[in-house]
Amino acid sequence: MTQSAHLAELGGLRRRRWTGDLIFRLILSALTLGITGVLGVMMIESFVSASPVYQKFGIIGFITGVTWAPSFTVYGAWAFIYGTLLTSLLALLIAVPISVLIALLLTELAPARLRGPLGIAVDLLAAVPSVVYGLWGLLVLVPALRPLEQAIAATLGRVIPFFGPPTPGSSYFAAGVILAVMIVPIVSAVTREVFASTPRLQREAVLALGGTRWDVARTVTLPIGRAGLLAAVVLGLGRAIGETIAVTLVIGNSDNIGRSIFSPGFTLASVIANEFNEATETLHPEALIALGTVLLVVSVIVNAAAIGIRNRFTGGARSGF
Amino acid sequence: MTIGIRRFGAIAIAATIAISACSGSSTTAAPAGSATRSSVPPAASPSTASGASAAPGSAAPASYRCTKGDGTLNGAGSTFINPLLSKMAGDYNTKCGVQVNYQSVGSGAGVKDWQQNTVDFGASDAYLADSEIAAAAANGAPIEVPVTFGAVVVAYNLTGLASPIKMTPDIIAGIFLGKITTWNDEALAAANPGVNLPSTAISVVHRSDGSGTTSIFTHYLTAVSPDWVTTVGAGDPTKSAAKTVTWPVGQGASGNEGVTQGIKGTDGGVGYIDVAYAIQNQISFADIKNKSGNFITATLASVAAAANLPTYPADLRFNLVNTDSAQGYPIAGTTWILVYQDLSKVLKSQDRANALVDFIWWTIHDGQADAAPLDYGALPANLLAQDEAAVKSINWAGAPLLP
DSSP, X not given: OHHHHHHHHXXXXXXHHHHHHHHHHHHHHHHHHHHHHHHHHHHHHHHHHTHHHHHHHOHHHHHHOOOXXXXXXXXXXXXXXXXXXXXXXXXXXXXXXXXXXHHHIIIIISOHHXXXXXXXXXXXXXXXXXXXXXXXXXXXXXXXXXXXXXXXXXXXXXXXXXXXXXXXXXXXXXXXXXXXXXXXXXXXXXXXXHHHTSOHHHHHHHHHTTOOHHHHIXXXXXXXXXXXXXXXXXXXXHHHHHOOHHHHHHSBOOSSOOSSTTSOXXXXXHHHHHHSTTOOSTTHHHHHHHHHXXXXXXXXXXXXXXXXXXXXXXXXXXXXX | OHHHHHHHHHHHHSHHHHHHHHHTTSOOOHHHHHHHHTTSOGGGSSSSSOOOOOOTTSOOOOOOOOOOTTSEEEEEEOSTTHHHHHHHHXXXXXXXXXXXXXXXXXXXXXXXXXXXXXXXXXXXXXXXXHHHHHHTGGGOOEEEEEEEEEEEEEEEXXXXXXXXXXXXXXXXXXXXXXXXXXXTOHHHHHHSTTOXXXXXXXXXXXXXXXXXXXXXXXHHHHHHOHHHHHHTOOOOTTSSOOSSOOOSSSEEESHHHHHHHHHHTSTTEEEEEEHHHHHHHTOOBOEEEOTTSOEEOOOHHHHHHHHOOSOOOTTOOOOOTTOSOTTOOSSEEEEEEEEESBGGGTOXXXXXXXXXXXXXXXXXXXXXXXXXXXXXXXXXXXXXXXHHHHHHTOEETTEESOO
């Protein structure tokens, strides 16, 4: 008697749980499909809206076109793709070593009492709104970088045109530096978590063998944290590619492809933000929408490539994505 | 035609004023300007009350009708006119109790909103292109009402100069095409005899956002420099000028503030900004040689002189760059308020249409008193007359909204 009652109760529980699970699953599926659906609609919509541009210049022609001249109804995206890739790459070159060093300091070297406050200070940098970074860049960083740019242009620039004049201050270089400052907190926060989770036993083993802190970092922390470090780089890259307002304030906003790293230019995101409001020339709004599509595709390609590289380094299955 | 008759009837009543009205068609110097303004007949005002005519800048109150509608009106467009239109809207709200919401989203966006009929009126620093009129054809014919004037100055950052640098059209084109690269270039030295120009490199700053300021400036360059037309392009020929162009040199910055910051931050910097902004922020700007060969400083008076054309086209689509005016500043432009001629096609109630027409009427009369304190140019008399005719042609299914 009691047993059958118990079974019945269990059955009811199962039934309830089953219907509950079903509803839960349906809701989650709908949300997930909804989000991916929005992405799909966005891509289709932007492709359709921009189709007159593709019809006129061809998709390849639009992407590789070096001239952007609304007054002549000529639109090519290459100057902006170049600007986006150059500034993001520059940001990574500057930010990644700094972030790794910060993470090492906070996990290996800093006194335990200081780790918490220092970590919070670095994390807080991520909470600063990008327009504040941009204004700081425009008013402080650009004037400070100008003498450096001029000095490099006057020496190294004589041999390699890529480091040559003009040096108005606002430039790809300034944009790369400001992006680096902006992505350091993200990259270092993730890296720090990764480094902090390296097995204690292995670290202590190195120390017990007479190794220095540097030996610990070199033989344990860095090799084990490599996958996590690359994931952090991907996150930082994602932010650098899409950043708009801070870049726009310091990059100099020129439609031309700058010959030098110190010349003004545009990124995909900053040209859209700058020109869309008053885009009244023929095909100009359509061309800017097309740039948005290109930005989306560039982000996907770069991120996919970064994930691919990380998986090759690590055999693939170590982290979640 | 009927309006003309009405005007002349009114002038006959105000006999003393009629004399000045006859001489009003010639573009004479500034003192005559104030006389011609008062020649606008009182009968032209919509109210039956015999208020004095709206002399811009004068304290004389004009009569206005103040239809409330549902208490709000919505407009969108030009950022250039925003400070003036906001002031006008505030004053109008005080006087008539109508809340005018103006969104300063940019001329291009304002035209789009107006075409899609999401606002009651638009405001644009460039007159409508034929294609833009065609795009809004479902809503009927547009009326474009010039409301105010602005000028664009060539501002620079050079220390140790006592008086403003003089620039010719060729020099301005040369600088912004990247052909003149230092401040002691031969052309600049020739235009500024006796001035000790430094050998500093010229660092050009231009607008990066599409802008009515750019539109006025590029239109000027298009008018004076064949080189500019071939290398950079004049833009859509049916428009006043290009708002976004591919600058051959220099760095871009957003807004008048951004360009000013760019100029101030660079020794040898040069860029173009709105005159109101330059005056309020006390930035050096160049005297520019006009069509008559005079070097002119941008002031409210010289902009007003440039805007005072002998005749204006019937559709009020005109440009003010490089005008024939001897004392006129050559780089000037206008902001238009855009409305549809037959408001029954776009608005829900005639009451709202009346409120809209009353507001526009007020902006070209009493509202003009707000212009000078904010460094905007007020309407000259002969243009005001044409503005009045245009506003009076606005109707509700054929029936005029103003008496």
